[in-house]
Amino acid sequence: SQTIHQWPATLVQPVGSPLSLECTVEGTSNPNLYWYRQAAGRGLQLLFYSVGIGQISSEVPQNLSASRPQDRQFILSSKKLLLSDSGFYLCAWSVLPTGPLAKNIQYFGAGTRLSVL
Amino acid sequence: AQKITQTQPGMFVQEKEAVTLDCTYDTSDQSYGLFWYKQPSSGEMIFLIYQGSYDEQNATEGRYSLNFQKARKSANLVISASQLGDSAMYFCAMRPYSSASKIIFGSGTRLSIRP
Secondary structure, eight states, X not given: OOEEXXXXXXXXXXXXXXXXXXXXXXXXXXOEEEEEEEOTTOOEEEEEEEEETTEEEXXXXXXXXXXXXXXXXXXXXXXXXXXXXXXXXXXXXXXXXXXTTOOOOOEEOOOEEEEEO | OOEEEOOOSXXXXXXXXXXXXXXXXXXXXXXXXXXXXXXXXXXXXXXXXXXXXXXXXXXXXXXXXXXXXXXXXXXXXXESXXXXXXXXXXXXXXEEGGGTTOOEEOOOEEEEEEO
């Protein structure tokens, strides 16, 4: 069965420090991978998605970047954190959609709660 | 515009009662998928149920069913015999075919079950 791992679970970082959040998927090949951010009490905002190694699409301009160095590894990074980067970050995976009737259900990791102080 | 609307920010329900969480969507795509996710206080998003736009029957998964009314662009989640563990945030989401892999989420409904 497929599993998704995300770490760390909680992170407290000072403003201006770098960030690296990692997400890995097991039990599947060539998944689509996603990074979301959730502000307190809000819905999910898609930050990045990737359909393959080295292929990253950015949804919103921001202080963050993403990389996919391996098929099942997705990394969210920042060179200098801002206060506004605080939030709950969720990684997700799905199989490649095969057509208009494909379900493309996204399965989520446990999330990382980031506090920038 | 592609959009999901959840008009109930919060709901309180007595244990063992059924509850309906509202969701309406807007898309010009003929093909799309609709999802419901549950987010307990731990934060993890848990997939509950899926409905395809061409599915003729409403989807069901255990105590969850999706009341799909295509003409009204409505995809309400029905939870039968609610339990204390059902207390969580619930998100409705949509994948229009034209958006490839991307899913659009609603703002969520916080469901609280009273003992």
